[in-house]
Amino acid sequence: MSAIRTKLYLDKPNGKWMGVCAGIADYTGVDVIWVRVGAVMLTLLGFPWTLIAYGMIGWMAPQKPSGLYDNAEDAKFWQGVRSNPKRSTAEVRSKFRDIDRRLAEIETYYVSRNTRLADEIDRLR
Template structure:
């Protein structure tokens, strides 16, 4: 895939106007309704400056490529990577450690002098 999954994109498919709030929601993993409510509140609190930032983001940011994520689980993974990359690498490292431990257990079981296991393997042949 040539598109970066860690970059902010406008989500025009799920957006209402320019797709900025939907893009922020997709980028952070927060519900788009909360992002829209926050945007309205910030627009009133900043006397309209947030509306200008919204328009600028809509003009500058790229549109989200179709099919950026393969599955919903894939989307959740990349949202987690964007929010905390160090935690994501620790999770991946932990999963690899677990897989390595399980493979070592299988190797130990297979190479040990377990007569019952040996008899079961021989019966399958």
């Protein structure tokens, strides 16, 4: 499932012509306006290969599947994975360490001899 989310797709619903710039923007996390400006500037500066590359990507890249991301946070996460996988795994490990630490604190609170908690439970009976 994750391999699907790390590929470059054409984003025709958000695209102007073939959806290549919108797909690159979605893939990299850069605003689509800057990708379009960059493509136009490269073409105007005399790099005809930009148009050739644009056409080849438009011809070869698959359409973006509908429902690829559940929400904006999910899309942002996968953009980060594509840009820097090591940093993304470090962030996930950090989150899991924090969750594990908090669960250990909760477990210590409930397992240890806690008279206040025992009194509250007795009052509820």
